[in-house]
Amino acid sequence: MRATPSEVAGLTPAAARRRFRDGLVAPTAGWCAGYAQANLLIVPKDIAFDVLLFAQRNPKPCPVLGVLDAGQTSGPLLAGGDIRTDVPAYTVYRDGRLVETLDSLAGHWRDDLVTFLIGCSFTFEAPMMAAGIPIAHVDQGRNVPMYRTSVRAESAGRIGGPLVVSMRPIPASQVADAVRITSRYPAVHGAPVHVGDPGALGITDLAEPDFGEAVEIPDGTIPVFWACGVTPQAAVMESRPPIAFGHAPGHMLITDARDADYQVP
Amino acid sequence: MRATPSEVAGLTPAAARRRFRDGLVAPTAGWCAGYAQANLLIVPKDIAFDVLLFAQRNPKPCPVLGVLDAGQTSGPLLAGGDIRTDVPAYTVYRDGRLVETLDSLAGHWRDDLVTFLIGCSFTFEAPMMAAGIPIAHVDQGRNVPMYRTSVRAESAGRIGGPLVVSMRPIPASQVADAVRITSRYPAVHGAPVHVGDPGALGITDLAEPDFGEAVEIPDGTIPVFWACGVTPQAAVMESRPPIAFGHAPGHMLITDARDADYQVP
Incomplete structure (x- = not known):
């Protein structure tokens, strides 16, 4: 049930x-x-x-x-x-x-x-939605798309690996609000690490995430990237x-x- | 020199x-x-x-x-x-x-x-002073007064000890500003842990700090307490x-x- x-x-x-x-x-x-x-x-x-x-x-x-x-x-x-x-x-x-x-x-x-x-x-998606910012993967009933980047996380002893990011396409007029709201949650990923240029993170195709599911990217939205909690798992596995x-x-x-x-x- | x-x-x-x-x-x-x-x-x-x-x-x-x-x-x-x-x-x-x-x-x-x-x-005192909040120990040319409290920090393995706090007497009309400004610095102690009641922290006499120096408490100010970086040293010593x-x-x-x-x- x-x-x-x-x-x-x-x-x-x-x-x-x-x-x-x-x-x-x-x-x-x-x-x-x-x-x-x-x-x-x-x-x-x-x-x-x-x-x-x-x-x-x-x-x-x-x-x-x-x-x-x-x-x-x-x-x-x-x-x-x-x-x-x-x-x-x-x-x-x-x-x-x-x-x-x-x-x-x-x-x-x-x-x-x-x-x-x-x-x-999840902790910062709720206040974004409360502020009227659409969250594409929620609207589309999918898991958030996540990507390995070409940026290395800072290593520590035997643990090292790539920075993994999650991506949410945000309407251009609401990108500033998304930054402002998520930066109030520094203890749960905080502000985006990157706004608008997947190539600069070494991401060649947004339609092929490394984890989670691809989302359709609505017209007029900008891809916004947040640091992702899969990063430590990926590093430990390495x-x-x-x-x-x-x-x-x-x-x-x-x-x-x-x-x-x-x-x- | x-x-x-x-x-x-x-x-x-x-x-x-x-x-x-x-x-x-x-x-x-x-x-x-x-x-x-x-x-x-x-x-x-x-x-x-x-x-x-x-x-x-x-x-x-x-x-x-x-x-x-x-x-x-x-x-x-x-x-x-x-x-x-x-x-x-x-x-x-x-x-x-x-x-x-x-x-x-x-x-x-x-x-x-x-x-x-x-x-x-020091990191959060600068923006408080920039906002016009007087910092008594700076004005009086002393080290900030610090107190062991009756509150225990959460222990970890062999490390445990009391919460140590620093105290700044803040004009009553500016306490809210002091809270607002310091809470923007969660990575360097952040918002106060206590406002206005030394006894509730087990502090019996503000004139006798455990570390640093006592300050004269100007009329119309409220003692405001921030978590203090001496806490880990005190715990390690214990x-x-x-x-x-x-x-x-x-x-x-x-x-x-x-x-x-x-x-x-």
């Missing part, structure tokens, strides 16, 4: 996590309105310092909302929850390769695993740790933090 | 660092107008993950501007510089106790030392590492980053 959009928008994060813990697998867009959703990255303690330093050096693509201690399975962002079961779907990477998608990590847990919760652009876990695209952790907590000033 | 304020305000950060490298010992308030100054904390690699995680969990008191790799002595925030010599004065802590103040760390350097550069409130280094109070690293880089939106 698939929950209806209006029903899931009103759920508390704890109630939503309970459904996923009980076995529901569903994308989380539109769930728990007003609460921040997070990208997931779980790595062995051995490389956790490098990952945290990579995030510190690349705050736009890697806004860290929280880190659980090694072996810890719950924390203030998911009070009463369990990180091994409360995400709708997980990806498993061995030696940097995606080998499996699972609905629970309970069978894979180890006491040396460190969990990173990383901000997600370093080929024996084991790492993420969330399946669009199947995020729903946290107890409110989107408004990340707004400045 | 002491440099005159107007002369040092116009120096480039590289030129200022060269003077300190050549042996000058002087407080850095007023130097290199428009450039960000940083608190220094250097710890062995062994506890660097805990320190970085402590900073991630306490972003208001511990805004990390940069981290140098273990053993690294320069980086993009001090291009061409040397962290062992370019700070005017250093403190040396053994087992959590201050044992020495030095003008160079060259004789103490080890390849396992990790350097943290942490934001400083964990008693065999060796750690900091900067002497008021003797900061002058970085190549501009204050404006940390302003949002």
Whole structure:
């Protein structure tokens, strides 16, 4: 049974996590309105310092909302929850390769695993939509298109990789508003990294994203690029740790933090 | 020979660092107008993950501007510089106790030392003063008063300690402006953590700060408290590492980053 959009928008994060813990697998867009959703990255303690330093050096693509201690399975962002079961779907990477998608990590847990919760652009799309800015991938019912760029993120120890960006085509008259609004959310990707010139980022064809889905680009819009939370996953994969876990695209952790907590000033 | 304020305000950060490298010992308030100054904390690699995680969990008191790799002595925030010599004065802590103040760390350097550069409130005082908000400790020629509070910072691994705050008495009619302006600098302490009730933070006497100097509190002002960059040093000291280094109070690293880089939106 698939929950209806209006029903899931009103759920508390704890109630939503309970459904996923009980076995529901569903994308989380539109769930728990007003609460921040997070990208997931779980790595062995051995490389956790490098990952945290990579995030510190690349705050736009890697806004860290929280880190659980090694072996810890719950924390203030998911009070009463369990990180091994409360995400709708997980990806498993061995030696940097995606080998499996699972609905629970309970069978894979180890006491040396460190969990990173990383901000997600859902947090800034809501205020853009509230300001009347159309979000093409939402209107078209697709996942946001994401692209590897020719820009390298700043590396840290063994962790390095390309900057990955998401793209939203914004009406030319509203580009300034989109910049202004998203720059108020520096803790969740913040202002765009690039406006209007895909070639300068090494993107040759907007119709062929590396992750997510292509969107139709409405007339009169300018492609606007934001740093993307896939960047740390791509970098960790490049370093080929024996084991790492993420969330399946669009199947995020729903946290107890409110989107408004990340707004400045 | 002491440099005159107007002369040092116009120096480039590289030129200022060269003077300190050549042996000058002087407080850095007023130097290199428009450039960000940083608190220094250097710890062995062994506890660097805990320190970085402590900073991630306490972003208001511990805004990390940069981290140098273990053993690294320069980086993009001090291009061409040397962290062992370019700070005017250093403190040396053994087992959590201050044992020495030095003008160079060259004789103490080890390849396992990790350097943290942490934001400083000088960055947000300039725009407050530009907006006509009087800064009492500047007007009175003193160091800012700082207080240990009864609030514990969130701990990380072996690192934990009290939240330390700085206090500025702000005219009641300008408190809202002070909040508004400093909240635009989330990467350097951001908005106040508390306005107007010292007792609620466990501060019994504003005239007896734990660090810095007391200021006279002008009539019609409200004490406003900001999270303070001394917090991570206090926490590291509480964990008693065999060796750690900091900067002497008021003797900061002058970085190549501009204050404006940390302003949002």
